[in-house]
Amino acid sequence: MHRNPSRPLSPHLTIWRWGPHMLVSILHRITGSGLAVFGSAILVWWLAAAASGAEAYATFTGFIGWLTGAGAADNAGAADWLLYALGVAIGVGLVWAFFQHLLSGLRHFVLDAGAGYELRTNRFWAIATIVGALLLTAAAWGWIVFGRGA
């Protein structure tokens, strides 16, 4: 806003050696923002479609089908496959964002309590949230594709 140029700035992101804690921090913001915009829109759409009627609900389930790759085998054109791949990428991305934000949020509770700042502990749990989110995303998608048969 009205920054006094003669006052010193803290050396910002560029000067520090990158570590997993920095990656988790920025991922928490990116996934949080993504969920806030797209995740909440899908939630509202689902509720509004359920309240509106069969036609609106069918449009919504069609969209979810796009995100889960349902019906991808029906069409053969390259452009179609690109569209299906995009849908699945968004679907996988949203589920991953959910788990990443969930786990890094849980990590924040511990940090807020003043614990977990020991360098090795901090590094371990930062990596754990990334690995954990990937594993949970894979498990959730395995269940969606093979378990439920959706």
Next chain:
Amino acid sequence: MSGRMETPLKRVRGLGAARSGAHHWWLERLTSVSTLILFGWFIVSLVRLPALDRGTVVEWLASPLAGVPMALLVISTFWHLKLGLAVVVEDYVHDGARLFWLTLINFLSLLGAGIALFAILKIAIAGSAA
């Protein structure tokens, strides 16, 4: 005001605290806990439903045991995302556009929560006939 004849804005411009800094931080944590609990309930409920077609979903949501937690989930989630997006804007947008984005976040989060709550109410009142 602790007896001082100045507004919080005046104090902030004098580089003092507006005395509300921790409140935003605390609400963000509080709503994260409630959102976490409610999403746990939500996901378990969806998995336990026999199907996710409209009839099943509407019948489930029409019950107060589902409608009330779902309304709380909407309030908790939208409150949490409004606070979170505001922090992101406050950290990265520094010029006049900041006011625009913060206002937009306020309006759109209220709009989204309003639509969702209306939908839940409509299902609760009209039931399966909705």
